[in-house]
Amino acid sequence: MSAPLLAIRDLTVSFATRRGGHAFQAVSGVDLTVQSGEVHGVVGESGSGKSVTMLAVMQLLSQSATIAGSIMLDGQELTALSDRQMRKIRGARIGYIFQDPMTALNPLLTVGEQIAEAVRIHRGDVGHKHAVARAIDLLRLVAIPNPEKRANQYPHEFSGGMRQRAVIAMAMANEPDLLIADEPTTALDVTIQAQIMELLDQLRREKNIGIVLVTHDLGVVAGVAKSLSIMYAGRVVERGLVDDVFAAPHHPYTKGLLESLPQMDERVERLSAIAGAPPPISARPSGCPFHPRCPYVIERCRSERPVLRPVGPIDVACHRAEIVAADKGTLQDA
Amino acid sequence: MFAYVTKRLIAMPFLLLGVITVAFLLTHFTAADPLTSIIGERQMNNPEVVEAARQRWGLDRSLPEQYLVYLGNLVTGDFGTSFRTRQPVAQDLILRLPATLELVIAAMMLGTLFGITLGVLAARFRGGVIDNLARLFALIGASAPVFWSGLLVLFVFSVQLGWLPGPGRIDARAVAPPFVTGFFTIDTLLAGDWTGFRSVLLHLLLPASVLGWTVTGIVSRMVRASMLDVLSQEYILAARAKGASPVRVLLHHALRNAMLPTLTIIGFSFAYLITGAVLTETIFAWPGIGSYAVSAARGLDHPAIVGVTIIGGAAFLIANLLTDIAYAVVDPRVKLGAKAGA
Incomplete structure (x- = not known):
């Protein structure tokens, strides 16, 4: 069997306090495996280390963080990469969806510009016009009506659900292998939540991408995830197939x-x-x-x-x- | 936006009227008698001369009458005649305003350029050597009085090192360019006078730096603070998650947003410098509005004082309007003229 899409082994993230005092471990010895074409749920309360783990994968933690352990993407060790090498991974091979679509978009740039930027950062050969055309295609992919007009609008002209669709379009800009969705529906209305989850699941089926779905809501995981990990106080306390865990929780x-x-x-x-x-x-x-x-x-x-x-x-x-x-x-x- | 700008432009004369009224009244309620500056103290004992001067300058009429006459003249562009230069004040102002504008624009360009650069660097390397040096530089710029820093740079760069020329707008041996715009930089270029142009630029450098230093101080602190605020926003993390380079994140995503609050400061500084150039112009023998205002105040030159005040008030009004327009251009969320919440 080929290497899993994402394999986190014994990941520990600690944050140094000011003036080199005691370092706190936010994440301790976490193992996590995600296969292509499946949704893996990571569930836990606020402060359980879910988001820190995912930001460690992207290497977007603040400088006070120290990472130990191994993070492999498709057999490639990410923790050994320089920032320059890591920039080629971010947004190209891993797409990241943030919790709050109200704050994840730059208020001064049109939605189309921001999606086109994601394309052009990784594809220097794509001209501005083509990148904008690609942005419109992506908006269509995430089922935003009237994408030609919408691309020229600013984030404040979008509703919450539409913004999250735009953020997903941005994350999908370079057809990544892995999508990390950090609480993608928490800030949204319940009816919109279902639509966004359906969209993510549809992208998974059509593009065969692996998705890490970070959430505090087991109900969200139940619908779409195949397997899940439960985190508590910076550790994985239980993991398995969703059906097995729901049938008989062991923790x-x-x-x-x-x-x-x-x-x-x-x-x-x-x-x-x-x-x-x-x-x-x-x-x-x-x-x-x-x-x-x-x-x-x-x-x-x-x-x-x-x-x-x-x-x-x-x-x-x-x-x-x-x-x-x-x-x-x-x-x-x- | 067009409707909004029109509305603001219509309101402007009324605001100016307020400025004029206050300036007029304040000048007339000063204890000193302007006659002393018109006819000289020795003649004050001669009732005939005094009476003639009062009639000649309209000082024998009642205050409301004087006020209405002044307003009526203003509408035709007549700012009255200076007691001191015996020239129409409007003409004095037209000759001197370009010198001040040239100095202030140069100071603004230097000040904002350095201010933004220092602010961005200080935010990027927060807590480091650059941050601390920038803080010190800003503190001196914002707090050191211009008469001190102006004399200091003149002494060091002009007297001691001899790198830059001393006071004045152009080399003393050179001939001033023919008056077209009043901006020596433009007028020397129009005349094709390259040595003159070079001399004008070099003369501009020291006073513009001294004046711009205060702007640098304020702008750099403002940019630093709003950059730090913006850099903690999630869309910055999102930009990095797209794979954007640090420079791109800093300039394309963060600086644009950080410029919003800074615009207000820049607009305000511009108006402030027009009226605040007084000391710089005095020290650098700059024949602008500032030094004109100083002489006018010293000489109890009422028409000149009110004239300068009107120009200063107009500068503030225009700068405010331009700031609001710039805001609407940069920030798509601002709809000028729209009702709140609409």
């Missing part, structure tokens, strides 16, 4: 996340929530980072940090995975 955190989703077929008074809050980066708990919030906690969880291990079809980092998987009750009852 109490995943279980809690699933229970907090509203169900179509059940009537509940109140959606359940996981008690407590995720730990701040400066004070990660000893042992398992989830133990202060975990109803399954035993003494071992406080002292010994669990590593990812296969349990059935799923990889999970929990000492009590077998018990969690077998428990049919809710997290709150446990």
Whole structure:
């Protein structure tokens, strides 16, 4: 089997504090694999390290960040590349979609100019006219009506959903192999969310690209992703095929996340929530980072940090995975 | 936008009327009697001479009457006659305004060019040596009084090093170019006088640098602050994610956005320099509006004082209008004349 499209191995990202004080690890030992033509969901709360991981792939983190580990794109090690070499990858082989389309577009340049710029940065031989024509084609690809007129408009003349389509068109400008979508629908209305997800899935099918879908919303992942990784406090705590994880979550955190989703077929008074809050980066708990919030906690969880291990079809980092998987009750009852 | 500009242009005479009224009243309520500067102190004891002078200059009439006569004359382009030069004030201003404009435009070009460059570099290398040097340079420029920095550069570059000529607009031995526009740079070129042109440029360099230094100080700090703000925006990260080079991100994406707040400062500086060139013109013996204003104030030359004030007020109004138009040209979100929220 050929190398996976994206293979992150043992990625650790730490941020130095001012004046060389203690360095904080935002991401610790993350492994992630994405194949061509599939959507991989990366799920976690704010501060769980999802976005930092993805920006590390693009090497767009601030200078205070230190990256250790390996990031391979199609067998090529990205962490070894210079910034100049990395610029040939960004926007050409990896497209990046940002969370908030309101702020991801330059307010002073027309949408067409910004898409054409993405083309011309990587294709010096393409003239201005051709780049604009390509921009119009891309706007058509993402189903923006009247693309010839729209290309000459400024971002403030676009609605939120239309802006996100334009951002996707920009990310697709050079037919990348990999698309990283960082919370692409969080800032949008629910009906628009479904349209954007459908668009991403359609691009995946037509262009056979791999997509990393970063989100805090398991519901978004359920519809389109084939596999997923759950992140908590800078680590992957559970990963596997979406169907397997949804059928029987092995990590109490995943279980809690699933229970907090509203169900179509059940009537509940109140959606359940996981008690407590995720730990701040400066004070990660000893042992398992989830133990202060975990109803399954035993003494071992406080002292010994669990590593990812296969349990059935799923990889999970929990000492009590077998018990969690077998428990049919809710997290709150446990 | 056309409708907006027309509206502003229509409003302008009314705003000017306000400037004229205030300037006129303030000048007339000063304690000093302008007659002393018209006829000299010795003649003040001679009632006949005094009475003749009062009639001659219209000072025997009531203030409202004087005011209305002045306004009526202004409409025909008559700014009155200077007590001191005995020339029409309008003519004095026309002869002197180009000198000031030439100096101020040169200062603005130098000042904004250096200011923007320093601001961008300071933001790019934030906290580094360049940032600190730029901060020091800006601080001196914005806070050092022109009479000090002007004398300093004259002493160093003209007297000690001899690299640049001293005061004046053109070499003292050279003949001033025939008056066409009043801008010596343009007039020497029109006359085909290359040595004269070179001399004019060299004479312009020191006073324009001193005057532009204050602009550099303000503009560079403004550019730095708004660049830092813009550089933290997500569309900058998005531009980098497209594979844009650092230079492209800095100039094409960040600087354009950072220029928006800076435009206001530049427009304001321009108007400020027109009236603020007083000290620079005095030190560099520059025959412009500024030095004219100083002599007018010293000589209790009421018509000249009011005339200069009107020019200054007009400069502010025009600079403000141009700034607003420039804003609308650069920022597509600004719709001039549109109601808020429309």
